[in-house]
Amino acid sequence: MRKEYGLAARDLVDTLRYSSIKRRDFLRFCGVTAGLLGLSEAYIPKIAHAIEKGTKRPPVVWLNFASDTGCTESLIKATYPNAADLVLDILSVDYNETIMAAAGQQVEEILQKSLKDGNYILVIEGGIPTKHGYGMIAGKDMMDIAKEFAPKAIAILAVGSCATHGGVPAANPNPSAIKGVSAVLGDAYKGKIVNLDLCPVNVEVLVAVIVNYLLFKKLPELDVYGRPKTFYGQLIHDNCERRAHFDAGRFVERFGTEEEALGYCLYKMGCKGPMTYAPCPKILYNDRISWCIKAGAPCIGCGEQGWTDKFAGFYERLPDVSIPGFKGVEFTADKIGLAAGVATAVGIAAHAIASSKRIKKGGEE
Amino acid sequence: MPKKVQLKYEWNWAYRIEHWVHVASMIILVFTGFYIHWPFCLAKCPYCDFNRFLHFVSMYTLIIGLAIRVYMAFFSRFYADWKDFSIIQNIKGAPEMVAYYTFLKGEHKEYRKYNPLQAFTYLSWAGLIIIQALTGLALYTGDVFGLFSSQSAFGWINRLLGGEGFTRILHFLIMWYFIITAVVHVYMSLLQTLVKRDRTFQSMFTGYKLSSATGKKR
Ligand code: SF4
Ligand code: SF4
Numbered sequence: 221m222r223k224e225y226g227l228a229a230r231d232l233v234d235t236l237r238y239s240s241i242k243r244r245d246f247l248r249f250c251g252v253t254a255g256l257l258g259l260s261e262a263y264i265p266k267i268a269h270a271i272e273k274g275t276k277r278p279p280v281v282w283l284n285f286a287s288d289t290g291c292t293e294s295l296i297k298a299t300y301p302n303a304a305d306l307v308l309d310i311l312s313v314d315y316n317e318t319i320m321a322a323a324g325q326q327v328e329e330i331l332q333k334s335l336k337d338g339n340y341i342l343v344i345e346g347g348i349p350t351k352h353g354y355g356m357i358a359g360k361d362m363m364d365i366a367k368e369f370a371p372k373a374i375a376i377l378a379v380g381s382c383a384t385h386g387g388v389p390a391a392n393p394n395p396s397a398i399k400g401v402s403a404v405l406g407d408a409y410k411g412k413i414v415n416l417d418l419c420p421v422n423v424e425v426l427v428a429v430i431v432n433y434l435l436f437k438k439l440p441e442l443d444v445y446g447r448p449k450t451f452y453g454q455l456i457h458d459n460c461e462r463r464a465h466f467d468a469g470r471f472v473e474r475f476g477t478e479e480e481a482l483g484y485c486l487y488k489m490g491c492k493g494p495m496t497y498a499p500c501p502k503i504l505y506n507d508r509i510s511w512c513i514k515a516g517a518p519c520i521g522c523g524e525q526g527w528t529d530k531f532a533g534f535y536e537r538l539p540d541v542s543i544p545g546f547k548g549v550e551f552t553a554d555k556i557g558l559a560a561g562v563a564t565a566v567g568i569a570a571h572a573i574a575s576s577k578r579i580k581k582g583g584e585e
Numbered sequence: 586m587p588k589k590v591q592l593k594y595e596w597n598w599a600y601r602i603e604h605w606v607h608v609a610s611m612i613i614l615v616f617t618g619f620y621i622h623w624p625f626c627l628a629k630c631p632y633c634d635f636n637r638f639l640h641f642v643s644m645y646t647l648i649i650g651l652a653i654r655v656y657m658a659f660f661s662r663f664y665a666d667w668k669d670f671s672i673i674q675n676i677k678g679a680p681e682m683v684a685y686y687t688f689l690k691g692e693h694k695e696y697r698k699y700n701p702l703q704a705f706t707y708l709s710w711a712g713l714i715i716i717q718a719l720t721g722l723a724l725y726t727g728d729v730f731g732l733f734s735s736q737s738a739f740g741w742i743n744r745l746l747g748g749e750g751f752t753r754i755l756h757f758l759i760m761w762y763f764i765i766t767a768v769v770h771v772y773m774s775l776l777q778t779l780v781k782r783d784r785t786f787q788s789m790f791t792g793y794k795l796s797s798a799t800g801k802k803r
Contacts, residue, residue, distance in 0.1 A: 495749035
């Protein structure tokens with residue numbers, strides 16, 4: 221079924237007929253996307269037109285590397301109308317190992333054809349092992365596949381934390397030396413790679429970036445980490461629905477308490493919202509049903525570069541500090557401060573006692 | 586033999602006000618900083634937003650205070666003390682002071698205002714206040730003095746350090762440096778007062794210190 225659907229270039233009318241997407245739902249999707257991109261209502265027909273242009277849509281090649289496929293999961297579970305059809309057909313995903321029906325030889329053919337034609341939007345999900353033999357598809361190192369596909373892409377979207385900077389698979393000790401797409405492809409691709417941090421990627425953001433491309437033929441404005449400023453420009457803490465509790469000093473101290481049931485601020489439970497720039501409080505997840513903090517869990521900072529190591533432990537206020545040179549020895553900043561404070565107090569007391577002679581002498585003069 | 590002592594006007598009003606403004610803002614900063622680090626009051630008492638407001642206001646005060654202090658170091662008509670902070674001079678003098686404080690030596694050279702260890706500490710305070718201001722502003726999402734966006738001006742610091750989390754840790758640890766050195770500072774001034782009976786401690790209130798006429802002057 222899927223094979224017959226996704227591969228042939230078909231116009232939207234067919235797509236709509238086959239996949240039971242209602243016109244109204246489709247326009248609603250266009251409206252949501254316009255909102256995400258900060259465009260006025262007047263753009264809704266233009267977005268619809270850009271998506272409907274049929275065969276002229278650039279194909280999307282979706283490569284899966286070292287990850288748990290959570291971003292694909294996020295992609296096929298989210299967004300109305302009928303997410304799978306919308307994303308597969310309207311966005312013309314020509315190749316996605318996880319959800320395509322084809323296998324083996326067939327798949328390789330599709331992939332090679334896309335590569336030959338070029339001009340695709342390359343979506344990369346997952347980190348890239350930089351050691352030979354640590355992650356291979358069809359006998360090829362993932363790193364080589366990425367380098368093979370990158371040059372002919374019109375845009376490269378690194379989706380999810382694994383692809384942007386390594387994410388979970390790159391966490392210490394990272395035996396396969398996993399890196400993010402930007403790090404592997406190097407500076408030559410700067411400005412061409414859009415990093416969509418978050419674990420998993422927020423599919424509305426992903427779709428919005430692609431639609432933005434269809435509409436304006438360019439990528440959105442990026443910040444220094446290569447993330448679209450529109451989505452990654454604001455602190456979670458500044459948009460959080462529990463912020464009023466923070467400001468009023470109402471905190472959850474422990475899970476399973478009344479404070480938790482009342483939905484107080486999760487700052488003391490290690491919430492990294494004050495350190496994380498991501499669109500979660502605004503766009504939410506799962507068709508805008510919920511997101512981490514709404515669901516009662518502190519933000520663990522998955523939208524930031526360097527997560528997970530940088531934000532471990534997830535339920536601590538500050539990440540642990542390892543002392544350079546002492547591997548495995550970790551201190552919290554609190555302990556360091558306290559130790560220094562105690563040492564000072566002891567030092568002063570000792571010094572004062574030792575100085576008593578001088579003080580006495582001073583008194584006699 | 587009793588030494589001949591005389592009253593010496595050590596600190597004029599500007600130095601004293603400046604000192605106490607620093608003390609006040611530092612105490613508020615440390616207190617509110619600990620609160621931000623771990624809000625210890627519960628629902629019934631003070632507000633985080635007011636607490637943060639105090640923190641920001643005190644930091645602005647401290648920054649302005651430092652600017653004035655630096656100006657005074659060069660242009661004070663009472664006593665421009667920038668020469669006392671000469672790093673080379675102070676490196677030369679430091680071993681003797683360390684020896685004195687560790688009881689290896691009974692006496693030490695007299696200095697005009699600050700002995701080498703003091704000079705280094707105060708210099709480090711000036712430098713670290715600047716670093717605290719920068720890291721603080723990097724964590725701040727408002728507008729600096731209401732003029733320009735703090736994030737666009739100082740966000741690079743977070744990237745340099747590896748993220749907000751690390752900026753926060755650095756900011757926190759430097760606070761401990763201030764606490765420790767401030768405690769040592771108070772202890773030393775009390776010690777000096779007791780050993781030399783020269784009213785060093787009181788001089789920051791009254792402005793006057795006792796100075797022995799026989800003391801060697803540098
Ligand atoms: S739950 Fe987290 S992000 Fe929300 S207000 Fe509290 S600390 Fe900030
Ligand atoms: S709220 Fe925090 S942990 Fe949750 S998805 Fe957003 S950045 Fe990640």
